[in-house]
């Protein structure tokens with residue numbers, strides 16, 4: 001933390017020492033700004049222990065470095081063309097490895113290897129003897145980059161990078177609640193752009209800075225998720241509920257609900273299966289519309305309706321109750337077959353998976369005129385208690 005506070009001073013010292021002539025402070029080279037941006041966001045990723053973002057920044061930085069230092073000569077030279085061909089291939093390969101691998105911490109063998117792979121592999125191309133049998137291409141000057149469909153080889157390079165981006169986008173659209181992945185896609189697009197338009201070095205610089213901003217936003221979003229989203233159920237947690245209650249309208253309804261006999265359920269099937277139930281409830285509540293669901297804590301949840309229309313509330317509560325009670329939860333047998341063939345033959349017979357169901361009780365308090373939210377929440381809890389006494393697997397609504 002003290003290091004972060006002193007960061008402006010450290011950066012000022014660095015620039016002042018690197019550019020001793022005073023007037024140079026007003027014309028800091030663009031690549032330096034790029035390197036500093038990546039370094040600052042990388043430092044933030046380290047402080048936040050978001051390793052995957054760090055590895056991506058390393059790949060972004062090393063690709064930029066190769067483009068900026070080694071790829072500013074005409075592509076008519078065959079070794080330039082070879083480098084131009086191998087850089088996207090290597091970047092793509094590293095990107096795919098990073099997308100698939102489970103982000104290892106930096107201070108582990110796997111983490112160090114990944115950082116070396118992302119940070120050192122592209123620059124290594126500059127010193128490796130690359131095959132130089134590529135046909136030199138005559139780049140038309142009006143194109144942004146000589147790689148635009150002037151050669152089938154470079155067309156293929158663009159196609160591979162675009163394909164990776166499209167696959168990535170589809171994965172993200174299927175499961176969009178992953179801020180880190182969005183930041184990484186921005187990084188990938190940035191790498192693709194700076195390779196494709198490599199001779200526009202100023203553009204490349206701003207593209208990298210933009211990717212840094214995306215990673216920064218992704219980091220901020222991840223932090224917000226950590227603070228507000230419950231990891232098990234993926235629902236917003238109590239902190240978010242309290243923020244919602246602070247701006248609750250006069251016409252609103254708060255529902256407290258919890259799982260019936262959950263202690264017994266945990267004792268019978270184990271804590272892991274109990275967790276599975278809570279996760280399932282998170283999915284069911286998130287899919288429902290008409291209210292906002294929160295995990296209050298333990299096996300208790302809160303639903304907030306922004307209206308006090310009792311028939312609509314009762315209808316929603318009955319729908320949720322039925323959905324939970326009717327959901328067959330498959331519990332895996334402890335004596336799992338050792339091979340998949342055995343598993344297939346045993347499926348549906350003795351010793352195979354068991355199906356159980358859980359029920360919930362719900363207590364809804366419709367807000368009274370000028371009722372403080374604290375009292376409203378307490379009243380919902382009391383009504384839930386009454387629903388439990390009534391026999392569980394039911395709901396009660398009171399004004």
Ligand SMILES: Nc1nc2c(ncn2[C@@H]2O[C@H](COP(=O)(O)OP(=O)(O)OP(=O)(O)O)[C@@H](O)[C@H]2O)c(=O)[nH]1
Nearest residue numbers: 258259260261262263264266271274275298299388
């Ligand atoms: N698996 C799992 N169990 C939890 C979690 N949080 C709380 N619990 C369990 O939830 C149970 C709550 O038990 P009780 O408050 O006695 O309530 P109950 O057994 O559901 O009984 P009723 O509410 O009266 O129907 C306890 O056994 C807790 O350990 C969690 O995150 N995961």
